[in-house]
Structure formats: structure tokens, C-alpha cells
Amino acid sequence: MSLLQRVWLILSHKSFLWILLFINLLGTVYGYDWYMWQLEITEPKFWIFVPDSPTASLFFTLAIIGWLIGRNFKLMEALALITLVKYGLWAVVMNILTLIETGELSPVGWMLVGSHFAMAVQAVLYSSLYRFGFVHIAIAAVWTLHNDVIDYVFGQMPIYGDLMKYMNQIGYFTFWLSIACILLACWVWRRRVATTTILPK
Numbered sequence: 165m166s167l168l169q170r171v172w173l174i175l176s177h178k179s180f181l182w183i184l185l186f187i188n189l190l191g192t193v194y195g196y197d198w199y200m201w202q203l204e205i206t207e208p209k210f211w212i213f214v215p216d217s218p219t220a221s222l223f224f225t226l227a228i229i230g231w232l233i234g235r236n237f238k239l240m241e242a243l244a245l246i247t248l249v250k251y252g253l254w255a256v257v258m259n260i261l262t263l264i265e266t267g268e269l270s271p272v273g274w275m276l277v278g279s280h281f282a283m284a285v286q287a288v289l290y291s292s293l294y295r296f297g298f299v300h301i302a303i304a305a306v307w308t309l310h311n312d313v314i315d316y317v318f319g320q321m322p323i324y325g326d327l328m329k330y331m332n333q334i335g336y337f338t339f340w341l342s343i344a345c346i347l348l349a350c351w352v353w354r355r356r357v358a359t360t361t362i363l364p365k
Contacts, residue, residue, distance in 0.1 A: 175289060181232055184286070188225045191279065192218045202323055213314040216322065217255060220247035221283060231293055242300040242349055245287050246308055250345040252284030254338060258324055265326045291352045301353060305346045312339055 174180055195218025206214055224244035230237035259277045263269040269277075296304075315321035316335030327334065 176293070178232060181228055185225060185228045185232065188221050188228065191283075192221045192225055194218075195221060199322075206320065210314060210318065210320045213311050213320055214322075216247070216311065216315075217251045217280065217283070220244065220251045224248055224283075224287065227290075227294075236293075236295040238294075238296040238300045239303060241294040242296040242304040243307065245291065245294060245296075245352065246301075246304050246342075246345045246349050248287035249284045249348060250308065250338075250341055252280045252282075252287070254341060255280035256284075257337070258322075258327060258334070261330075262324060262326055292356075294352060294356070296349070296353060298350075298353065301346065301349045304349065305342075308342050308346065309339075312342055 196215050199215035199218065202214055203211055212219075220243075223240050226237055226240040227244045230240065256277050259269060259273045259280075262273060312335070316331065316338065321331065321335070321338075
């Protein structure tokens with residue numbers, strides 16, 4: 165058995181999935197609490213679109229619950245892959261840009277870099293467990309792109325004080341990051357279909 169196979173046996177074991185579930189659940193709760201100050205100054209009709217990262221980790225938490233009970237919550241899996249990679253990488257980039265803009269990054273900022281990068285990594289690591297189809301990807305894509313419109317057309321994006329003057333550029337970057345993550349989900353789906361298709365003799 166190769167090293168990668170041994171690592172995967174650990175990562176996919178139910179005991180480890182329970183640990184991962186607990187970590188993501190805690191991160192989700194912490195994330196919603198983190199956004200509470202912004203929600204307080206946000207119109208209620210936009211609330212669901214403001215806490216992007218914790219909602220992404222909530223999708224993954226629900227996907228893990230499905231795996232633990234022997235089911236695949238396919239829409240949650242598609243939403244988790246697309247949004248975890250998107251908002252994980254987005255937060256890393258925003259914090260690095262903050263470092264470049266201000267010349268420093270707080271310990272909390274570095275924590276956000278590490279935790280959000282881990283969000284993106286875990287979404288990709290568990291891609292072999294996903295069973296979503298094209299319809300699930302399409303629904304997740306609509307959610308993701310609609311969220312971009314709410315954020316950058318209606319001004320509900322996460323507030324990064326030192327970067328707010330670059331919102332047009334950040335919005336453009338975010339749109340293409342969304343497209344890239346949607347294409348990643350399509351690639352994961354097509355790869356699974358290709359490897360499970362039985363060719364006629």
C-alpha cells in the first residue's frame with residue numbers, strides 16, 4: 165500500500181470524519197459570530213448573502229454528515245466544493261493584499277489565511293467522495309454567481325477597510341474566481357463519470 169493510500173485511509177475513516185465535522189461546525193459557528201457586526205448594519209433581506217465563508221463551511225459540514233450516515237447530499241457537496249475553494253482562496257488573497265497595502269497583517273489575519281486555505285484544501289481532498297451531477301453544479305453555480313451580484317452590485321461584500329477603494333477590481337477578480345471554481349466542479353464531475361463508465365466490449 166502506497167503512502168497516499170495510507171493517508172487516504174486515515175482521511176476517509178469515520179473517526180477522522182467525526183473530527184473534521186466537529187472542526188467545521190466550530191468554524192461555522194465562529195464565522196457567523198465573526199460577521200455579526202456586519203449583519204447588524206445590513207438590511208435583513210441581504211443577511212443570507214453576507215457570511216460567505218461560514219455558509220461555505222456549513223455546506224461542507226452537511227456533506228460530511230451525509231458521508232457519516234452513508235448518504236450523499238449531492239447539492240451540498242457541489243455547493244461545498246465551489247464555495248469552499250472560492251471563499252477559501254478569496255480570503256487568502258484579500259489578507260495578502262491587506263499585507264501589501266498596509267505593510268502588516270495582524271495575528272488574526274494570519275489565522276484567517278491559514279484557516280481559509282485549509283478550507284479550500286479540504287474541499288479538494290475529499291473530491292473523490294462527491295457524487296453530485298450537472299444539475300447540482302448548475303444550481304450551485306447560480307447561487308455562487310448570484311451571491312457575487314449581491315456582493316458587488318448591491319454592495320454587500322465582506323468589508324476589508326483598507327481594500328474598499330479597490331472594490332471594482334476585487335469584484336472582477338471574484339467573478340472569475342467563481343467561474344474557475346465552477347469549472348473545477350465540472351472537472352471533478354466529468355472525471356468521476358469517465359472513471360466509472362464501463363466501456364462495451
